[in-house]
Amino acid sequence: MSAPLTLVSHALCPYVQRVAIVLVEKGVAFERRNIDLAHKPSWFLAMSPLGKTPVLQVGGQAVFESAVICEYLDDTHGPRLHPADALERALHRGWMEFGSALLNTIGQFYSAPDEAAPQARAGDIRGRLQQLDATLGPGPYFAGERFSLVDAVFAPVFRYFEVFDTIDDFGFFAGLPGLVRWRAALAARPSVQGAVVADYPARLRAFLLARGSALSARMAAEAAQG
Ligand SMILES: N[C@@H](CCC(=O)N[C@@H](CS)C(=O)NCC(=O)O)C(=O)O
Structure with a gap:
């Protein structure tokens, strides 16, 4: 063994x-x-x-x-999560890279020091989500019925928005129903649910609050208001 x-x-x-x-x-x-x-x-x-x-x-x-x-x-290890076709596989690798770029943009959003910067970065995130939405088929996953590596990349991306949604309505997913459905399908997947500890949302909130960023200040102000 x-x-x-x-x-x-x-x-x-x-x-x-x-x-x-x-x-x-x-x-x-x-x-x-x-x-x-x-x-x-x-x-x-x-x-x-x-x-x-x-x-x-x-x-x-x-x-x-x-x-x-x-x-x-x-x-x-099986089952294969990448497509068998070389061109399809190349396209999936490209979207995996896109997922990493989106994580960088999300990091800039929650770390931005002054109030104008998170608004601008929120616009960047929204733009990338619109691009992503335009590539989606009927679902439920990125490439249809089969869960793929692209899904494994975007599930943790979407998880950030569970906490962002509790801070404010940034309108990230407004008018993007395909993306909303994909996000829900990923959130329901046991492998996705089990990828983090049970108190992940509380830990992420604590991390965001401690960043010293404009978003941290907004969270602190909301907490002070009760
Ligand atoms: N490109 C890397 C990124 C990994 C990464 O940025 N990990 C972060 C934590 S989420 C890290 O270890 N940061 C510590 C550091 O940069 O010193 C990958 O895909 O594995």
Whole structure:
């Protein structure tokens, strides 16, 4: 029997979540080892060339970069989550990259220091969501009936909006019913639900509140108003 895989994780990391989702979709047993990214342990720095989570420990090797880990798991464990056709697969890889770009935009949104900047970044997010909506077919998933790696990438992206929606109505999903349906289908998937700890929303709120950003200030003002 091969040694169990270890996923080196951080509780809030969306890149870790995509790997956890793929592992569960494939029924692969794994251990999760959480670290504090503010105080990276020396064993982690020794194994992780970029000092980032996720890392998947496979035997004595440390596989890093979430998209690479997902592809490795797809090459080694069924069922296949990538399309069989090379062109379709290339298109899916492009949308996975788009998902990473959207995560960067979301990070800029919640970290922006002054009030004008989050409004501008919210516009960027909205623009990307509109682009995404325009590519969607009938669903329920990105490529139809079959759950794919693209779904594993966007499920953690959409999870941010569960908390953003409690802060204000930013109108991110207004007039995008295909995206709303896709988001709901992903949120209902057991692999997606199990990719985070039960108190994830509270932890994410605490993280956002502590950013010292314009969004943090808005959250604090709302909390003070009761
Ligand atoms: N491109 C990387 C991004 C991973 C990443 O940014 N991880 C964050 C946590 S969500 C991290 O480890 N940050 C720590 C740091 O940059 O020092 C991937 O897809 O795995």
